[in-house]
Structures are given as structure tokens and as C-alpha cells.
Amino acid sequence: xxxxxxxxxxxxxxxxxxxxxxxxxxxxxxxxxxxxxxxxxxxxxxxxxxxxxxxxxxxxxxxxxxxxxxxxxxxxxxxxxxxxxxxxxxxxxxxxxxxxxxxxxxxxxxxxxxxxxxxxxxxxxxxxxxxxxxxxxxxxxxxxxxxxxxxxxxxxxxxxxxxxxxxxxxxxxxxxxxxxxxxxxxxxxxxxxxxxxxxxxxxxxxxxxxxxxxxxxxxxxxxxxxxxxxxxxxxxxxxxxxxxxxx
Ligand SMILES: Cc1ncc(CNC=O)c(N)n1
Numbered sequence: 001x002x003x004x005x006x007x008x009x010x011x012x013x014x015x016x017x018x019x020x021x022x023x024x025x026x027x028x029x030x031x032x033x034x035x036x037x038x039x040x041x042x043x044x045x046x047x048x049x050x051x052x053x054x055x056x057x058x059x060x061x062x063x064x065x066x067x068x069x070x071x072x073x074x075x076x077x078x079x080x081x082x083x084x085x086x087x088x089x090x091x092x093x094x095x096x097x098x099x100x101x102x103x104x105x106x107x108x109x110x111x112x113x114x115x116x117x118x119x120x121x122x123x124x125x126x127x128x129x130x131x132x133x134x135x136x137x138x139x140x141x142x143x144x145x146x147x148x149x150x151x152x153x154x155x156x157x158x159x160x161x162x163x164x165x166x167x168x169x170x171x172x173x174x175x176x177x178x179x180x181x182x183x184x185x186x187x188x189x190x191x192x193x194x195x196x197x198x199x200x201x202x203x204x205x206x207x208x209x210x211x212x213x214x215x216x217x218x219x220x221x222x223x224x225x226x227x228x229x230x231x232x233x234x235x236x237x238x239x240x241x242x243x244x245x246x247x
Contacts, residue, residue: 014197014215015146015190018222029226030154032233038174039158041165044237048170049108051236053115056101058232061125062148063094068132069141076138081195086188090149093185100176120231127228131221139196143218146189147225152177153186193218 012020019026034051037043066087073083105112117125130136131144156178159166166174176182197218200211 013194014201014218015143015194015222018219022223022226025223025226025230029151029229029233031158032155032230032237034233034237035155035158037237038166038170039161039164041167043167043170045108047236047238049110050238052101052105052108053110053112054118054121054232054235056098056105056112057115057117057121058124059094059097059101061128063091063098065128065132066090066094066145069138069145072136072138072141081192083192086185086192087145089185090145090189093182097176104173118235120228120235124228124232127224137214137217139193139200139214140218140221142189142193142196144221144225146186146193147222148229149182149189150186151226151229153182157183 034043034047038048070084070087070091073081073087076083102112131141156174156176158164158178159174160171160178197215200214
């Protein structure tokens, strides 16, 4: 790929290329059996409760990760890009989200103070911590940030589409990530990631070697996010091998 577009021929941005290239795992993360069971109304409520407790732990770890991306955006020093505003709005919705998790947990009788992180949660949180390091490139961190949010947006929006049989009590949870506003927020994250990737791929920033490295690192990071998301859904279903198999 030479990175140039022919006149009149639309060309894919980097994130499109990745989604197409890694389509099977992308579908695996965004159309997981757990999500499909919410969508067809057959979800096991104990699985939903397990997901709720584990996701609360994940979201608490996700906040400092997003804060670390905000710091990288600030250090880049490009005030006119608007990146900080987008990331800050993400932190704002995480504030609401944490309150929602607490409220939802009490509704379902889940005591969040008693929930211990399972292995996939621990692994995913450790991955976030690695990405928080100052040495991690803004482009790589942004690609991860977009992918993490996009998986939830695509998954839960699917549960609200026409023809889905999501129970009314779970529709609200699906709305959190499946609503149009969250969809626009994900597009903004995607645009930032693509702009960064385009910048580094075209060599318009100095140190082309380092930059090319950032593009391939970002792609690997994208794939790892998808793998962690699949593991996380598997754990929620109880198909990770640690919990008793379903009859
Ligand atoms: C495992 C996982 N991945 C993505 C999200 C969505 N981001 C913030 O809420 C989430 N809550 N949990």
C-alpha cells in the first residue's frame, strides 16, 4: 500500500483497514455469544451479574488510563486539534458510568465491595497499566482507547437494533454504550486515531523509523484489545474454563 488515493477512488483510513484485515476477531469481539444472548433475551442473569461486577473493576482501571491519554494529548501541545475536549468528555461520562454501576449493582443485589477480579479482568487491567506508561506513544494509546470504546458501542448497539428481543431491564444497560451520542463519541476517537496514524504513516513527522514503528505497534495493540475483550466476554459467560461448564 502506498498510502496515496487515486482520484475518485475512496480509500480506507487505517482503522478501516484494520477492521477489514482482522474481521474475524473483530466480529468475535462485537458479536460475542454473551451479547447475542442479551439480544435474543436468553441471557443468563448470573452471567449478567458477573459481567457487572467485573466490568465495574475494569471501568475503575479505565479511568486512569483515559487520564493518561489526556496527559499525552496535552503534552502534544496542539490546542487547536480539540483532542483534549473529546478525551475530557470521555472522563465525564466515566464519572456517570461509575455511579450507574453502583446503582445497577444494588438493583441486582451485587455487593461490589465483595467482587474480586477474575483472571481476564486482572490481565486486561494490567494491559491498561502498560499503556499508561509515558513511553507509550499517543498514537498507540489513542488506537487502544478507540478500540476499547468501539467494541462496547458496536456490541450494545446491536442489542437495541430493530428485531432484537433485549429484555426491558437490560435495555438501559445497552443504552449506556449503544446510544447515538456514544456512537458519535467513538467516531471522534476514531478520527483522532486515524489522523495520528495518517500523520505517522506519511512520515510528515520527523523520525520516520520511529513513526512506522508506532503504526505497527498500534495495530498490534488494536488486536490485543480485541483479544482481551473476547476473554472478558468469555469470562462473563463462564466459558473461560474457570467456572463450571453450562449444562
Ligand atoms: C471490558 C470493557 N471494555 C470496554 C468498555 C467500555 N468503556 C467504558 O466503559 C467497558 N466498560 N468494559
